[in-house]
Amino acid sequence: MLIGVLALQGAFIEHERTLARLGVATREVRQRKHLDGLDGLIIPGGESTTIGKLLDILEMTEPVRALGRAGLPIWGTCAGMILLASDVGRPQTVLGLLDIVVRRNAFGAQLDSFETALPVPALGPDPFRAVFIRAPLIERLGPGVTPLATLEDGTIVAAERDNILATSFHPELTGDPRFHEYFLAKVAAARATAPEREALPRP
């Protein structure tokens, strides 16, 4: 199993370290050619405008979008969630792989960044220590998109549909591997359906 971590900018090393602790091989994806032969892709936290512009400049936006549409498991954290969204309410590059409306910097500036014990039923009874940094939130879920976690006030902060997973917080910062394991289970399930995998376009 080989997981790509988009390494154009942001907290990609933190994802690589978490995956390494789980014994999973990773590859830093900085150019189109690095997309070849991946079993899954993580889009890390960072600045979504910067990552989006670099995806465009490096002609990677369409290839990543095509891989996602063909069933490659993709997980976006924070900036990664913004990039996966279909609508962010402002003109910037997004992949549109998950039918959600996202609001950027939804909680305010840095002074409103926070940590909390977040219940995530899909990960079991123990809450997940979630770090939100200038975080986006999900304003609306499209049909077929399942919420995975909500704050006490009902704000949706994690969601998935089929091969696409999005979290507005940073599981790569806290050392708790359960969200990475959850994503890896998606990757394993996608690998098990070999014919689909054969159909992935070569970038």
Add this chain to the structure above:
Amino acid sequence: MQTIESGGTYTNGHSGDGTEKSTWATKKGLAQMLKGGVIMDVVTPDQAKLAEEAGAVAVMALERVPSDIRKEGGVARMSPPELVAAIKESVSIPVMAKARIGHFVEAQVLEALDIDYIDESEVLTPADDRYHIEKHAFKIPFVCGAKDLGEALRRIGEGAAMIRSKGEPGTGNIVEAVHHLREITDSIRRIQHAPREELMSIAKELGAPYEIVREVAAAGALPVVLFCAGGVATPADAALVMQLGAEGVFVGSGIFKSSDPFKTARAIVQATTNFRDAALIAEVSKGLGDPMKGIELSTIPAAGLMAQRGW
């Protein structure tokens, strides 16, 4: 052992329901999100928009870029609040601003403006000749400059959540940036391989907090993100400091003192991302026009060296 990493220790935003604001993890975490990126000095909202459009991960809101401060002289202070606020309004990326070394009231004012990061910076005229700001007392995170590991660890001890090697600001000359970055990374390698009994003496030599020295020895890295600043003027400069171990780049005068700021900014962003791909760096370096002119260090009188400010 209670370490700075364990969180909670420096938490000052507890709300009582398990949700905490402005924790060490969120302060340090924002710098982690900026890694691999370029933070650009801007003096107007239009420059801030250009920087964002070129792919900057954050902007530093200033009244004058370092090369103009150097040229015009006088006392350099925190930027006017209305300028900082106008720049914050103009972009969606994080906004940083500088406070004078030791000027904790300028820092309080910047915190009240609800920006994202404060740079306690030697580019401005120091306000205190003995003490830096006690940064743990603030909810807003700080970045500080350092010439060597001891200085970096003192700043982290005071609460800096991000370090940048100093270089010599406003010169467009990369030599000091390289020097300071190598000082920091060489010392990290030394303590990483030092036997444990040497660490207390090393802490004494460095003038650095022992607990943080131990943390660096165990991790082989600073406990916070390390950027490089002070002299970056070309895409190759940016890639050089990235290859030398910087996790990101501050560009001050190098962008808006070049003949084509947008192309230069975008090229430096690309070279910072793909810093090991020489063919790509060659490609993005074409047709940029003239970089900022730059200054040979030996022509600067000792009193004009900004990197020497701070203790």
